[in-house]
Amino acid sequence: MRKLALSDEILMQIDKPARYIGGEKNSVMKDLSSVAVRFCMCFPDLYEIGMSHLGIQILYDMFNSFEDTWCERVYSPGMDLDKIMRERKIPLFALESQDPIRSFDFLGITLQYEMCYTNILQILDLSGIPFSSKNRTWDDPIVIGGGPCSYNPEPIADFFDLFYIGEGETKYRELLDLYRKDRETCASREEFLHHASHIDGIYVPSLYETTYKENGLIESFTPIYDDVPKTVRKEVVKDLSDTYYPTSPVIPFIKSTQDRLVLEIMRGCIRGCRFCQAGQLYRPVRERSLEVLKQYARELIKNTGHEEICLSSLSSSDYSGIQELLYFLIDECKAKKINISLPSLRIDQFSLDVMNKVQDVKKSSLTFAPEAGSQRLRNVINKGLTEQDILHGSHLAFEGGWNKVKLYFMLGLPTETIEDIKGIGKLCNEIAKEYFETVPKEKRNGQKIQITASTSFFIPKPFTAFQWAPMNREEEFREKAYQTRLGIMEQLNQRSIKYNWHDTDVSVLEGVFARGDRKIAPVIVKAYEKGCIFDAWNETFKYDKWLEAFDECNVDIDFYTTRVREDDEVFPWDFIDIGVSKKFLLREWHNALAEKVTANCRDKCQGCGAASYGVGFYCHC
Amino acid sequence: MKCRVKFSKFGPVKFIGHLDCMRFFQKAIKAAEIPVKYSEGFSPHQILSFAFPLGVGMQSQAEYFDLELVSLDGAKDYNANLNREMCEGVETLGFYLLPDKAPNAMASVAAASYRITFRNDKANQYLKEAVEKFISASEVISEKETKTGIVKRNLKEAVYEIAERDGALIFTADASSAGNVKPSALVNALFAPYFEPMQLWEMEIVRLEIFQRNADGKLVTLIDGLERIS
Numbered sequence: 148m149r150k151l152a153l154s155d156e157i158l159m160q161i162d163k164p165a166r167y168i169g170g171e172k173n174s175v176m177k178d179l180s181s182v183a184v185r186f187c188m189c190f191p192d193l194y195e196i197g198m199s200h201l202g203i204q205i206l207y208d209m210f211n212s213f214e215d216t217w218c219e220r221v222y223s224p225g226m227d228l229d230k231i232m233r234e235r236k237i238p239l240f241a242l243e244s245q246d247p248i249r250s251f252d253f254l255g256i257t258l259q260y261e262m263c264y265t266n267i268l269q270i271l272d273l274s275g276i277p278f279s280s281k282n283r284t285w286d287d288p289i290v291i292g293g294g295p296c297s298y299n300p301e302p303i304a305d306f307f308d309l310f311y312i313g314e315g316e317t318k319y320r321e322l323l324d325l326y327r328k329d330r331e332t333c334a335s336r337e338e339f340l341h342h343a344s345h346i347d348g349i350y351v352p353s354l355y356e357t358t359y360k361e362n363g364l365i366e367s368f369t370p371i372y373d374d375v376p377k378t379v380r381k382e383v384v385k386d387l388s389d390t391y392y393p394t395s396p397v398i399p400f401i402k403s404t405q406d407r408l409v410l411e412i413m414r415g416c417i418r419g420c421r422f423c424q425a426g427q428l429y430r431p432v433r434e435r436s437l438e439v440l441k442q443y444a445r446e447l448i449k450n451t452g453h454e455e456i457c458l459s460s461l462s463s464s465d466y467s468g469i470q471e472l473l474y475f476l477i478d479e480c481k482a483k484k485i486n487i488s489l490p491s492l493r494i495d496q497f498s499l500d501v502m503n504k505v506q507d508v509k510k511s512s513l514t515f516a517p518e519a520g521s522q523r524l525r526n527v528i529n530k531g532l533t534e535q536d537i538l539h540g541s542h543l544a545f546e547g548g549w550n551k552v553k554l555y556f557m558l559g560l561p562t563e564t565i566e567d568i569k570g571i572g573k574l575c576n577e578i579a580k581e582y583f584e585t586v587p588k589e590k591r592n593g594q595k596i597q598i599t600a601s602t603s604f605f606i607p608k609p610f611t612a613f614q615w616a617p618m619n620r621e622e623e624f625r626e627k628a629y630q631t632r633l634g635i636m637e638q639l640n641q642r643s644i645k646y647n648w649h650d651t652d653v654s655v656l657e658g659v660f661a662r663g664d665r666k667i668a669p670v671i672v673k674a675y676e677k678g679c680i681f682d683a684w685n686e687t688f689k690y691d692k693w694l695e696a697f698d699e700c701n702v703d704i705d706f707y708t709t710r711v712r713e714d715d716e717v718f719p720w721d722f723i724d725i726g727v728s729k730k731f732l733l734r735e736w737h738n739a740l741a742e743k744v745t746a747n748c749r750d751k752c753q754g755c756g757a758a759s760y761g762v763g764f765y766c767h768c
Numbered sequence: 769m770k771c772r773v774k775f776s777k778f779g780p781v782k783f784i785g786h787l788d789c790m791r792f793f794q795k796a797i798k799a800a801e802i803p804v805k806y807s808e809g810f811s812p813h814q815i816l817s818f819a820f821p822l823g824v825g826m827q828s829q830a831e832y833f834d835l836e837l838v839s840l841d842g843a844k845d846y847n848a849n850l851n852r853e854m855c856e857g858v859e860t861l862g863f864y865l866l867p868d869k870a871p872n873a874m875a876s877v878a879a880a881s882y883r884i885t886f887r888n889d890k891a892n893q894y895l896k897e898a899v900e901k902f903i904s905a906s907e908v909i910s911e912k913e914t915k916t917g918i919v920k921r922n923l924k925e926a927v928y929e930i931a932e933r934d935g936a937l938i939f940t941a942d943a944s945s946a947g948n949v950k951p952s953a954l955v956n957a958l959f960a961p962y963f964e965p966m967q968l969w970e971m972e973i974v975r976l977e978i979f980q981r982n983a984d985g986k987l988v989t990l991i992d993g994l995e996r997i998s
Contacts, residue, residue, distance in 0.1 A: 148778070149780060151780055155969045164783040168783050170856045172853070172854075172855040400789075452800075452853065454794070
């Protein structure tokens with residue numbers, strides 16, 4: 148039996164001790180004497196959040212398929228345990244072996260959202276690893292980052308020895324081989340990092356220097372050695388049907404936020420919405436073959452005993468085999484008493500039929516994401532969904548017995564006017580009207596139409612057409628949320644409409660981190676020292692402390708958020724090549740301002756640049 | 769048809785609570801392809817009921833749950849199949865056929881026995897003496913706070929057997945839904961003359977067996993007289 152790192156005394160007084168004991172079904176134990184590389188994979192948030200993430204499961208499965216490597220996991224200790232570990236100087240440990248993180252060869256941290264940045268420092272701090280790459284020695288693991296936020300790694304560059312840019316399945320073997328060779332030949336840590344910079348997709352922040360102009364903009368970003376590449380190109384998996392997939396994922400004892408099987412059907416998105424970062428980062432579109440997916444589904448069901456399965460992709464309706472796949476799953480799952488959790492499908496006859504087959508009589512709600520209230524603004528953001536689509540979809544659904552509609556919008560999109568904001572209320576009202584016209588009173592069975600409109604605040608992200616766009620100020624956001632509410636209250640059917648909006652504070656910080664540069668790192672350290680941690684959680688988020696930290700570090704928030712960027716500005720993330728060219732994004736930015744819609748990948752190639760990978764499902768030009 | 773499954777739970781999994789343990793078994797039963805019966809209705813669930821929830825921090829060598837099956841095809845492999853789906857520290861110890869008219873596991877529970885060792889010097893020092901004192905006392909009153917106020921109870925009537933053995937406390941006590949004696953409550957009553965109540969983590973508690981009463985009123989295990997089918 149494994150010995151735990153924490154005593155019974157501690158485990159009996161903290162919340163959810165099962166977070167820290169490992170030993171879950173399908174977790175991997177290896178014999179240390181047969182292992183050459185120890186890798187610890189980290190999701191810097193609570194266990195039940197991190198365990199829901201497919202990316203780590205894929206890499207965990209891949210690493211452990213390497214005979215010489217043992218991959219383990221670590222998550223952020225909750226606030227209760229965090230306090231105890233600091234008081235008693237207990238080093239952070241990995242779940243499987245319960246050994247200290249500091250004794251590992253690699254610590255891989257996945258960066259899924261900006262608001263986890265102080266938790267990276269928590270992980271390093273509790274592990275006893277220096278925050279800054281330059282202060283580490285071979286006594287410390289190589290700290291490597293990956294995931295969506297690593298596409299602008301600059302605000303946190305100082306905390307990492309390496310970043311892996313792109314999909315992890317391709318280059319880790321090469322990196323581990325290099326590591327083994329360099330350790331055997333007693334290379335220095337610096338030498339190893341230097342060698343690693345020659346591997347495609349690997350970015351070594353310490354080997355680059357940034358100079359700034361007087362106005363704070365980047366003047367140059369250059370490697371300090373001639374043989375270090377000037378740009379780092381994103382890695383992509385060439386064939387999704389022939390790669391690693393975790394068909395025996397670790398099954399948590401406690402309920403994770405996604406307590407279900409995940410079937411990843413495709414990567415990339417044909418849609419090209421101009422605010423969406425994922426839509427650009429994961430280009431080109433690649434599909435996993437139907438036969439492989441059917442096989443995976445069968446194995447997953449067999450290996451886990453999960454009671455629910457869901458599909459994962461950016462836009463499942465666009466998967467070319469979606470009908471056959473869903474009908475297959477319906478058959479397969481019905482017999483085995485497994486729920487299908489439907490992805491957000493475009494609402495049409497097919498999806499309603501599928502929903503009818505998999506959902507019970509208590510019909511769940513329909514979801515639309517128009518993102519903007521007016522057709523004009525939807526053209527600006529290149530969201531193909533029209534009012535007619537929404538009303539027609541709703542009509543079909545109301546006929547089928549649904550009476551709940553959820554709508555998602557963003558406030559603060561570029562060029563937004565009061566008319567666009569008022570459009571949100573009007574659109575909701577039209578849907579309610581559609582309901583009353585579609586369903587005669589005697590057929591409503593005393594039910595009412597329920598429309599829920601939610602708004603989030605738009606945050607410009609790197610590698611989107613809107614990377615040039617100024618973000619709104621907090622006051623503007625609040626005013627716009629207020630106007631949205633007023634706009635809804637003016638409607639005839641306002642009693643059928645519920646309105647939710649998100650808080651503004653977190654959005655401001657997310658805006659800074661998203662397009663930040665290396666000057667942000669000291670602010671993150673300062674905020675952490677002031678007690679900021681778990682910033683993604685309302686109950687622990689301390690906005691005042693963050694403002695103090697910015698102030699004390701002399702960093703101007705507006706420079707990163709609300710400033711107007713020129714077309715030729717050098718961005719901190721320009722050295723990363725995701726395949727999609729800056730030229731294309733700029734063209735899209737101008738198209739946005741001209742309210743011009745761009746066709747999706749399936750209808751017409753726009754020459755974004757991702758075709759250069761030679762593997763895009765729709766890249767035939 | 770119904771069957772009763774026996775399992776043990778040792779090691780780090782003692783920190784898995786009852787509900788999570790149940791979810792663990794639901795998944796394992798599904799993965800093992802045991803032909804379990806599902807409830808009717810819109811969200812069907814396995815017809816599965818545990819005899820006696822085991823508290824967080826406790827280990828056990830004899831836990832039970834009842835399972836309704838749709839068939840007994842290949843029944844002799846059920847135990848091995850289910851065991852393949854277990855994790856470190858959990859082991860299934862057999863499937864037993866349950867007569868249709870048998871009361872469910874939870875309603876049958878009458879008593880349970882435990883073995884407790886202590887991470888507390890005073891407890892180890894006074895254990896022998898405290899047990900002797902308990903045995904010779906005419907009554908030992910334990911107080912329990914409930915919604916309606918403090919309820920007093922004579923533990924002598926609820927503890928059927930008690931002894932010190934090799935530095936451990938071993939006892940059998942009432943575990944019926946109306947009169948369950950919590951191991952920690954007994955321990956604290958036992959040591960009340962000597963020192964302040966202990967924390968839960970200072971006791972290493974292992975449940976040894978769960979009992980029902982047979983027709984003669986005698987305590988027998990929950991699988992007493994049942995046919996083992998796997």
